[in-house]
Amino acid sequence: xxxxxxxxxxxxCFWHDKMxxxxxxxxxxxxxxxxxNKRFPKDFMFGVATSAYQIEGAWNEDxxxxxxxxxxxxxxxxxxxxxxxxxxACDSYHKVAADVAILKELxxxxxxxxxxxxRILPRGFQSEIxxxxxxxxxxxxxxxxxxxxxxxxxxxxxxxxxxxQNLGGFLNDSLPEWFxxxxxxxxxxxxxxxxxxxxxxxxxxxxxxxxxxxxFAPNIYGEALWIYRCIYNVxxxxxxxxxxxxxxxxxxxxxxxxxxxxxxxxIPASNKETDIEAADRLLQFMLGxxxxxxxxxxxxxxxxxxxxxxxxxxxxNQSRLPELxxxxxAYIKGTSDFFxxxxxxxxxxxxxxxxxxxxxxxxxxxxxxGTIFQPPYWENTTASxxxxxPWTGRYIFKWIKHLYKNPEIFVTENxxxxxxxxxxxxxxxxxxxxxxxxxxxxxxxxxxxxxxxVWSLMDNFQWNFxxxxxxxxxxxxxxxxxxxxxxxxxxxxxxxxxxxxxLVNNCVD
Ligand code: BGC
Numbered sequence: 088x089x090x091x092x093x094x095x096x097x098x099x100c101f102w103h104d105k106m107x108x109x110x111x112x113x114x115x116x117x118x119x120x121x122x123x124n125k126r127f128p129k130d131f132m133f134g135v136a137t138s139a140y141q142i143e144g145a146w147n148e149d150x151x152x153x154x155x156x157x158x159x160x161x162x163x164x165x166x167x168x169x170x171x172x173x174x175x176a177c178d179s180y181h182k183v184a185a186d187v188a189i190l191k192e193l194x195x196x197x198x199x200x201x202x203x204x205x206r207i208l209p210r211g212f213q214s215e216i217x218x219x220x221x222x223x224x225x226x227x228x229x230x231x232x233x234x235x236x237x238x239x240x241x242x243x244x245x246x247x248x249x250x251x252q253n254l255g256g257f258l259n260d261s262l263p264e265w266f267x268x269x270x271x272x273x274x275x276x277x278x279x280x281x282x283x284x285x286x287x288x289x290x291x292x293x294x295x296x297x298x299x300x301x302x303f304a305p306n307i308y309g310e311a312l313w314i315y316r317c318i319y320n321v322x323x324x325x326x327x328x329x330x331x332x333x334x335x336x337x338x339x340x341x342x343x344x345x346x347x348x349x350x351x352x353x354i355p356a357s358n359k360e361t362d363i364e365a366a367d368r369l370l371q372f373m374l375g376x377x378x379x380x381x382x383x384x385x386x387x388x389x390x391x392x393x394x395x396x397x398x399x400x401x402x403x404n405q406s407r408l409p410e411l412x413x414x415x416x417a418y419i420k421g422t423s424d425f426f427x428x429x430x431x432x433x434x435x436x437x438x439x440x441x442x443x444x445x446x447x448x449x450x451x452x453x454x455x456x457g458t459i460f461q462p463p464y465w466e467n468t469t470a471s472x473x474x475x476x477p478w479t480g481r482y483i484f485k486w487i488k489h490l491y492k493n494p495e496i497f498v499t500e501n502x503x504x505x506x507x508x509x510x511x512x513x514x515x516x517x518x519x520x521x522x523x524x525x526x527x528x529x530x531x532x533x534x535x536x537x538x539x540x541v542w543s544l545m546d547n548f549q550w551n552f553x554x555x556x557x558x559x560x561x562x563x564x565x566x567x568x569x570x571x572x573x574x575x576x577x578x579x580x581x582x583x584x585x586x587x588x589x590l591v592n593n594c595v596d
Contacts (some may be wrong), residue, residue, distance in 0.1 A: 526590065
């Protein structure tokens with residue numbers, strides 16, 4: 088259960104939530120001094136992020152094989168709202184120079200991008216390494232380094248080789264072995280120039296989206312049995328990769344490795360004990376299910392307890408949640424060199440005054456036992472799933488600090504969507520306020536941050552939303568043959584923050 092102090096540090100927390108919210112708006116606009124005048128620490132890294140399928144295009148060039156997203160969107164174009172796909176996207180595979188130029192213009196310290204498994208190992212297995220792709224990324228990474236930009240490489244941003252999906256993908260217990268072989272090839276060829284590795288991006292979407300609710304490739308509508316199997320395989324794949332890096336590469340390459348976890352900030356809907364417990368429980372199901380094995384050891388107690396109880400009620404003789412052995416618990420624990428975290432928005436959580444009925448198939452929402460919602464008075468964005476509540480950042484950072492013994496946090500994604508010609512002044516507001524919460528977390532809550540990463544460098548393919556949401560600091564003209572990149576006002580804003588390392592006119596040092 089969260090401690091008392093969690094109750095009050097979100098500015099518009101529990102009592103009379105709506106009144107409080109209005110009050111804060113008033114205070115902020117009248118006094119106008121709510122931005123911290125502290126400076127970001129010297130070694131704090133500012134960066135931007137993208138992922139391969141969302142920007143690269145060249146889906147079948149230079150020996151690349153088909154990924155689960157290529158397969159899904161070629162076969163079922165209506166999986167995206169605008170019937171588009173990532174076949175061409177920003178054409179970044181052919182536009183290395185243009186992308187490095189805008190990164191340099193922004194002045195970022197790091198660039199987070201992903202390498203597709205389908206390019207490096209087209210068959211999925213280590214038996215065939217595609218040297219064309221290896222050379223491509225070696226050159227790209229060298230170019231970044233030459234321009235003073237630290238590469239942060241994501242090994243898996245949702246684009247599994249379709250050949251491995253044909254063997255069951257993340258539900259096949261050989262997944263950890265396949266993944267570690269792929270990771271080894273990457274460490275071998277790129278590791279001397281890479282100091283930050285991300286194994287998996289947002290594993291909760293890999294498993295819930297891919298194998299539970301079916302909203303992401305491979306679009307399997309499974310049950311809350313496969314989701315947990317997938318989570319188990321992701322954890323083992325990550326841990327094996329960390330151990331491999333630790334044993335064979337770290338001494339020479341001196342890098343750090345983590346998995347980019349995510350969750351929307353879940354805050355209790357009221358100060359009722361049931362809501363407070365529900366908010367904490369739902370976070371444990373979505374975030375703790377990965378973070379607890381990495382930092383504390385084993386799945387969270389509440390997750391183990393609820394899934395076991397409900398499995399029993401369903402007439403099963405074992406829990407749907409795989410039981411980690413003592414060896415596995417010890418093997419997974421400690422395999423995160425920093426807490427990589429993606430955050431975009433928040434939800435309120437209300438507890439239920441009844442136990443959700445047992446369903447067939449069982450659902451993860453039944454296991455969680457709570458409901459989430461976003462109050463109508465929270466500011467909307469063009470993406471229905473993102474509301475503008477950046478001042479909730481500090482709440483989740485404290486939650487992480489408290490539960491996982493104050494790990495170093497690296498915000499590996501945070502971003503705001505616009506649509507069409509919409510001005511991006513609210514993106515500036517959004518980024519500024521998340522950064523403000525980071526400053527307050529650093530100076531008032533004693534949390535260490537390694538850096539912050541805007542999603543995204545440029546507009547790109549947004550999964551089911553196709554090209555209808557634009558997250559870029561740079562706009563991309565997808566109709567132009569050259570996919571011209573043009574800076575938005577938020578690019579200039581971010582560049583100035585990076586230069587000054589400060590959110591206000593004069594920072595105190
Ligand atoms: C994903 C990105 C995605 C972004 C915005 C994140 O969850 O990692 O790939 O584009 O959200 O929807």
